[in-house]
Amino acid sequence: MKIKITGVGSYIPEVKVANIDFDKNVFLNEDGSPFAYPNEVVIGKFKNITGIEQRRYAAPNQCSSDLAFLASQKAIENAGIDSETLDYIIFAHNFGDVKPGTNQSDIIPSLATRVKHKLQIKNPKCVAYDILFGCPGWIEGVLQANAFILSGMAKRCLVIGAETLSRVVDDHDRDSMIYSDGAGATIIEASDDETGMLSYESATFANDEAGYLFFGKSYNPEVNPDIKYIKMFGRKIYEFALSNVPAAMKSCLDNSGLGIDDVKKILIHQANEKMDEAIIHRFYKLYGKSVPKDIMPMSIHELGNSSVATVPTLFDLLIRGKIENQEIHKGDVIIFASVGAGMNVNAFVYRY
Structure with missing residues (x-):
């Protein structure tokens, strides 16, 4: 089951x-x-x-x-x-x-x-x-x-x-x-039946990485410093993601018993287009492969980064045919993956 x-x-x-x-x-x-x-x-x-x-x-x-x-x-x-x-x-x-x-x-x-x-x-x-x-x-x-x-x-x-x-x-x-x-x-x-989750990975990196995303004061010194806002060290997050997300995805895929050529779509957290593209390229490089066309649907161009909502929203848009030049079929293998505050990384392989 x-x-x-x-x-x-x-x-x-x-x-x-x-x-x-x-x-x-x-x-x-x-x-x-x-x-x-x-x-x-x-x-x-x-x-x-x-x-x-x-x-x-x-x-x-x-x-x-x-x-x-x-x-x-x-x-x-x-x-x-x-x-x-x-x-x-x-x-x-x-x-x-x-x-x-x-x-x-x-x-x-x-x-x-x-x-x-x-x-x-x-x-x-x-x-x-x-x-x-x-x-x-x-x-x-x-x-x-x-x-x-x-x-x-x-x-x-x-x-x-x-x-x-x-x-x-x-x-x-x-x-x-x-x-x-x-x-x-x-x-x-x-x-x-044959559909559903096949494998998963999840991890928290909380040593040097714990404070990459945090609540901090405004950059305007005239604003009350006790009022906090979401802040991040973008370069550190980028480097962390490129080092850890592809590895987690590979471990997850390898544990599923499937190969890289079986993957039809990768639904990754819509954080930053350049970062997501770099993650996917690094992932395929681990298998000595080039990134296939249309493997990664994107919604960030129109919807921005809505944190925890990006992946399920992207999945909903994909299966309803709302993403241009993207479609999903019964039996297709999907990798869901995300990275964020913690720093946390997770993924699962899914047969649609």
Whole structure:
């Protein structure tokens, strides 16, 4: 027995924010000094590195749990199940519900509990809880669902990844242009046929790497230093990802019993176009192979980096034929992979 994804849903916020919308931002260096070049140059360099042209932000009346509820409704409908039959709701996020105009996190009750409430599930044996695992949170939630189902503790789980990163960014930090909002949800059940999860890998690197992503003060010295925003050491993350993600993917694929030529798609966390491309090239290089055409669907150009939501949202878009020049077929082998705060790395091989 193994697990498979029987339902998928996503919610992509309607508010579109283009790169040009950051033209009036006062971007500063870490020490508070201004850049030596205009925003036009900053935005141009940003586009060339990340591939991001626009991103989506939640509406003012929406928080992460609202986006998650909408994605979950779609996943439940897609699976054709009664929500009362869910044994677990596993909600991966990083910052809780953050209302506009404040970056204070609200996580009581848990966001998973809020989604259960919004879904009007009355069954008390449907256990709802949150996990904090950085951007790889949704994949880790799937791995936890796998453990519950294979151990006999559950038959059916709802695994969600949702975030509103636009609420925790420093407007004076050019990295703020990376982040976006969104939600993806999946129904996970047991599989007795050839489809489903074949192998997985998960790891936390917490020595020198623990602080690569962190909560820090604004680059503007006039802003209250006690108010914190998402910050990162981009170069260190890039180097970490290139060293560790391909290796984790290779170990995962080797453990599945399949070969590199069996892989039809790689769904990787939409963090940075150049970084994702470098990871895939490094992965194929481990097998002495060139990267096949159309192996890596991308959504970051239009949707930005929505953290835990990127991978399930990408999967939903792919299976619904919403990504140009990309399609998936029954029996295709997919590698799901992610990297993020922790530093955490995980992956699983899946037969669709």
